[in-house]
Amino acid sequence: MKPLGPIPAPYAAQQGELIIAGQRAADLAEAHGTPLFVYDSQAVRARVAALRAALPARVALHYAVKANPFGPLVALMGGLVDGFDIASGGELALLQAQGIDPVRAGFAGPGKRDAELSAAIAAGVTLHCESAREVERALALAQGLDRRPRLAIRVNPDFDLRGSGMKMGGGARPFGVDAERAAPLARQIAQSGAEWRGFHIFAGSQALDAAAVHATQAATLDLAVRLAGEAGVSLPALNLGGGFGIPYFPGDAPLDLAMVGAGLADLLADCPPVLRETRLAVELGRYLVGEAGVYLTRIVERKESRGEVFLVVDGGMHHQLAASGNFGTVVRRNYPLALAGQMGAPVAGAASVVGCLCTPLDRLADRAGLPDGQEGDLVAVFCAGAYGASASPSAFLGHGPAAEILI
Numbered sequence: 001m002k003p004l005g006p007i008p009a010p011y012a013a014q015q016g017e018l019i020i021a022g023q024r025a026a027d028l029a030e031a032h033g034t035p036l037f038v039y040d041s042q043a044v045r046a047r048v049a050a051l052r053a054a055l056p057a058r059v060a061l062h063y064a065v066k067a068n069p070f071g072p073l074v075a076l077m078g079g080l081v082d083g084f085d086i087a088s089g090g091e092l093a094l095l096q097a098q099g100i101d102p103v104r105a106g107f108a109g110p111g112k113r114d115a116e117l118s119a120a121i122a123a124g125v126t127l128h129c130e131s132a133r134e135v136e137r138a139l140a141l142a143q144g145l146d147r148r149p150r151l152a153i154r155v156n157p158d159f160d161l162r163g164s165g166m167k168m169g170g171g172a173r174p175f176g177v178d179a180e181r182a183a184p185l186a187r188q189i190a191q192s193g194a195e196w197r198g199f200h201i202f203a204g205s206q207a208l209d210a211a212a213v214h215a216t217q218a219a220t221l222d223l224a225v226r227l228a229g230e231a232g233v234s235l236p237a238l239n240l241g242g243g244f245g246i247p248y249f250p251g252d253a254p255l256d257l258a259m260v261g262a263g264l265a266d267l268l269a270d271c272p273p274v275l276r277e278t279r280l281a282v283e284l285g286r287y288l289v290g291e292a293g294v295y296l297t298r299i300v301e302r303k304e305s306r307g308e309v310f311l312v313v314d315g316g317m318h319h320q321l322a323a324s325g326n327f328g329t330v331v332r333r334n335y336p337l338a339l340a341g342q343m344g345a346p347v348a349g350a351a352s353v354v355g356c357l358c359t360p361l362d363r364l365a366d367r368a369g370l371p372d373g374q375e376g377d378l379v380a381v382f383c384a385g386a387y388g389a390s391a392s393p394s395a396f397l398g399h400g401p402a403a404e405i406l407i
């Protein structure tokens, strides 16, 4: 029997029934059909409040839209966070459709096309330029539009976030301008007549170790100060990255947010003059919304094969790819998952929860200890609020997308 990941704190059970934001999961599934993603706005608000309480007041909170671009959730975020990080023209259009002022957004990501750059410049978005060539293209496009572009440099740091699930900095990367090339480019931007918006330094993702996050923040501040000094430019803004992780797997413990906040306060207590007026921001995706989402899927059939039990559900990896272990994990481990109508019930035996796709990749839980699951029972997959619906191949095998609701 293989262990399951830890069920996140916001979820309660009443008489064995999973409750999401005060509503029975069974009722939600009945009303909206399965498969269904449920996003819990109370959990998101609570997470934002915890961040505000822990982080120094001068540090702005940004939402990385790629974690979950569901419109109503993005609209909710509009009232909760200070800024947005977008990574495509589509995400820019999404903000606009939700009535969020794009001036609050930074646009990072490699391979920005001319049309995307132009739309972002026209909307007043800060471009986090990923190369010298991108700066050149942005300046030329801005001239054509007769606009003053707002330009920052995404730096590929010479360090990475220790213990990070997904490394985005350190060696040779498609992301950002190598740190050793960033200062001359910063000077060039400042002299070009563009509005200079500082640096964006994102060193990795999914860290659960507060000491590692702290070390990265210290290195990030050092690097930004050094680059600004070398370039002889001010630092109007600095995006410190994020990387705050959430527990997905057996044995994972939550990030010690208080320690991260206290550590950052220490770093800022006696910061060099160049940082005194800087608008600092952290950009978070999964930490804000990951644990606030639950994926509900129903057992279509219970079947046995050569002594093993398979609970075949009406959803699968086409909606929740990450739970199948095929989204950036090296070793497949079980996500937190439960039978929504038998919370806390004793384990009846080992069962694998498999999706309805005709591929052996489609496994949501592997030989997990579960209560007795039967046809019609509801399965809840937790930690489904980030990199779920939008990061899964919903067209694969023709089952179509899942429904999504925010409650």
Ligand SMILES: *Cc1c(COP(=O)(O)O)cnc(C)c1O
Residues within 6 Å of the ligand: 064, 066, 067, 085, 108, 202, 205, 206, 241, 242, 243, 244, 283, 284, 285, 286, 287, 386
């Ligand atoms: C993906 C991404 C994020 C969000 O990462 P999480 O692990 O979801 O917090 C933030 N910044 C950048 C630049 C990213 O690419």
